[in-house]
Amino acid sequence: MPVKHAWEVGNLGVFRVSGRLGQDEIKPMQDECEAVIRTLGHIRLLIILDDFQGWEKGGDWSDWSFAERNDPFIDKFAIVGDEHWRDLAYAFVAKGLRPVPIEYFGAGDEARARDWLDR
Numbered sequence: 001m002p003v004k005h006a007w008e009v010g011n012l013g014v015f016r017v018s019g020r021l022g023q024d025e026i027k028p029m030q031d032e033c034e035a036v037i038r039t040l041g042h043i044r045l046l047i048i049l050d051d052f053q054g055w056e057k058g059g060d061w062s063d064w065s066f067a068e069r070n071d072p073f074i075d076k077f078a079i080v081g082d083e084h085w086r087d088l089a090y091a092f093v094a095k096g097l098r099p100v101p102i103e104y105f106g107a108g109d110e111a112r113a114r115d116w117l118d119r
Contacts, residue, residue: 002017002018002019002020002021002022002025003015003016003017003018003025003028005032007036010118011036011040011043011075012043012045012046012114012117013032013036013043013044013045013046014046014048015029015045015046015047016048017049017052018050018051018052018053019052019053020054020055020056021052021054021055021056022055023056023061030066030070033045033070033074034066034070037070037073037074041073042073042074042075043073044074044075044076044117045074045076045077045078046079046080046110046117047077047078047079047080047081048079048081049079049080049081049082049085049089049107050081052081052082052085054085054088055092064094067098071100072099074100075100075101076102076116076117077100077102077103078102078104078105078114078116079093079103079105079113080104080105080106080109080110080113081106081107082106083106083107086104090102
């Protein structure tokens with residue numbers, strides 16, 4: 001399974017993504033976030049791309065209902081990964097089209113990403 005997650009103190013969801021990400025992995029991530037939002041009210045997200053190989057082709061990636069329902073409850077969203085994925089990751093999460101502050105940090109910059117999330 002290419003996604004592992006943990007919730008840390010202070011409403012921070014950390015998702016480690018490796019391999020090729022498919023829609024079967026996205027839905028459980030979204031369900032987990034919604035459950036924590038119902039409990040805590042607001043969350044921050046840290047996505048760490050580790051040996052990431054992109055997204056599975058095919059299927060319907062156009063479902064934005066999670067973002068529409070939950071963006072008001074996501075305070076910040078940081079992505080850490082190889083620079084190769086920066087533009088594609090921004091496109092995938094629709095940076096600039098959502099009200100959530102989203103930033104990308106290079107591989108090895110997890111500490112900087114966590115610092116940004118804490119501000």
